[in-house]
Amino acid sequence: MLKQFFTSIGRIYNFLLSLIVAGILGVVTWFCWGLYQDSRLQSQFVREGKLISVTVDEANQKQRSWRDILSNSTYLTFSYQGKTYTTRFVMDGKFVGSGDRVQLLYHPGYDRFRQPDSEVKFDQSKRKSRLIDWTSVRDFSNENKLLLLCIVLTTAAFFMITGVIVTLIPVTFLQDIARFILVTELFVASVFFTYDTWRYYQYYQHIKTSGQEVTVKVLETDRRAKYRNSKSSSWREYVYQATIRHQQQERVIPISEDDYDHLKPNDPLKAYYDESVNDFMSVNYSLDYEQVLVPLFFWLISFILIRPFFVRKK
Numbered sequence: 001m002l003k004q005f006f007t008s009i010g011r012i013y014n015f016l017l018s019l020i021v022a023g024i025l026g027v028v029t030w031f032c033w034g035l036y037q038d039s040r041l042q043s044q045f046v047r048e049g050k051l052i053s054v055t056v057d058e059a060n061q062k063q064r065s066w067r068d069i070l071s072n073s074t075y076l077t078f079s080y081q082g083k084t085y086t087t088r089f090v091m092d093g094k095f096v097g098s099g100d101r102v103q104l105l106y107h108p109g110y111d112r113f114r115q116p117d118s119e120v121k122f123d124q125s126k127r128k129s130r131l132i133d134w135t136s137v138r139d140f141s142n143e144n145k146l147l148l149l150c151i152v153l154t155t156a157a158f159f160m161i162t163g164v165i166v167t168l169i170p171v172t173f174l175q176d177i178a179r180f181i182l183v184t185e186l187f188v189a190s191v192f193f194t195y196d197t198w199r200y201y202q203y204y205q206h207i208k209t210s211g212q213e214v215t216v217k218v219l220e221t222d223r224r225a226k227y228r229n230s231k232s233s234s235w236r237e238y239v240y241q242a243t244i245r246h247q248q249q250e251r252v253i254p255i256s257e258d259d260y261d262h263l264k265p266n267d268p269l270k271a272y273y274d275e276s277v278n279d280f281m282s283v284n285y286s287l288d289y290e291q292v293l294v295p296l297f298f299w300l301i302s303f304i305l306i307r308p309f310f311v312r313k314k
Contacts, residue, residue, distance in 0.1 A: 015167055022160035029153040031066075036146040038067075043143050045114045049105035054078045054113075059097045064088075076102065080113075087113040128252040129279050131207075132241055134291070136199040155185055179305075186302040193295040200291050207281055211272030216244040216280070218267045221260050226290075237290070244269060244280070256284040 058077040063069065067088075074096065077086045087104060089096060096102055104113040130138065137145060162178045165171065219242075226237040240260040243252050253271060255263070259282050263269060270283045 015164070018160060018164050018167070022157060022164050025153060025157035025160055029150065029157050032146060032150050032153055034066075036143065036150050039143045039146050042114060043141075045105045045107050045110075046116070048109070049107040049114070051103050051116065052080065052106045052113075053101055053103050054080055056096060056098055056100050056102060057084075059089075080106070085113050087115065089115050126278055127250065129241075129254055129281060130277075131200075131204065131254045131279070131281055131285075132239065132252065134196075134200045134203075136196045139199075155181065183302065183305045186298060186305060190295060190298040190302050193298055197291045197295050201287060203277070204281075204287055207272050207274045207277065207279060210276065211274040211281075213283065214246065214271055214273045215268050216246045216271050218263050218265060218269050219243040219245055219250065220265055221255065221263050223260055242269065242282070244271070246273070246280070251280055253280040253282060254285045255282040256286060259284050 056076050056078050059074045060077070061074045063073075064075065065088075067073070071090045072092075073088055073090045075086055076089045076096065077084065079085070089102070103116065105116050106113050137148070140148065158181065159178060162174050166174055221240070221242045223238040223240045226239055238257070240255045240257055241252055242255045242259065242263060243250060245251075255269070259269065271280045272283055273280050
């Protein structure tokens, strides 16, 4: 009797936890979808709008939307061609008030103004080489990055909400839809990671063959484990990197294990520098062949899950 009681309590706890997580995922997905829609609109203004200088008549810092909570924004009121307009303006280190002149994008189709460069910006720091923590997502536009994030969050929210519903009502067709979506997204992930790996090897070969050999000054070296959950130090795989100075600029570049063992601060290091991509790597740095394991894993899982759909049941 007591065992059944604790089992029931555990099920209720799991259900409430799943419900809370599903609600949080739904809110975060809605938030990211709003950012994506705003980014799409901003891209349209950049492509089709024209830059116009206007004089601010009034600046009001009263919050009007959820985005104002996350940024230092103000609403500018001004006149243009005999009409009065109000637009949101994010003050990024620069104060704008009444009487100031600002440049805004005007779209005649929408008859609206928007601030240039007001979309969400992802970290595109070029201080660290792209070969460290490689991902081809960096080549995507901000709009496509937000769309990808929305797809991932929507999928996670769908599975959580479906799990909550199936817990209450055993709806078979929801489980079939969830299984189909899972298989489809695993297949898409397999294709993406295959492309991502191909781009990694292509990028590496481009620097190696097109890069110019230069001598740089080593400031420090570092290593970090590839797999953080690896407890045994004898089985750990490391990523080796060095902070260098070249033409009064500091950069973080990939190096080999042998470089890490022998280099000391202020030592010279021979590296390849490709001006077309503005990136460095040590001449001794070799390809990370473990990159291919990720797409292989996803293709294997996809094959295992897709196979039952094509195997005729006896």
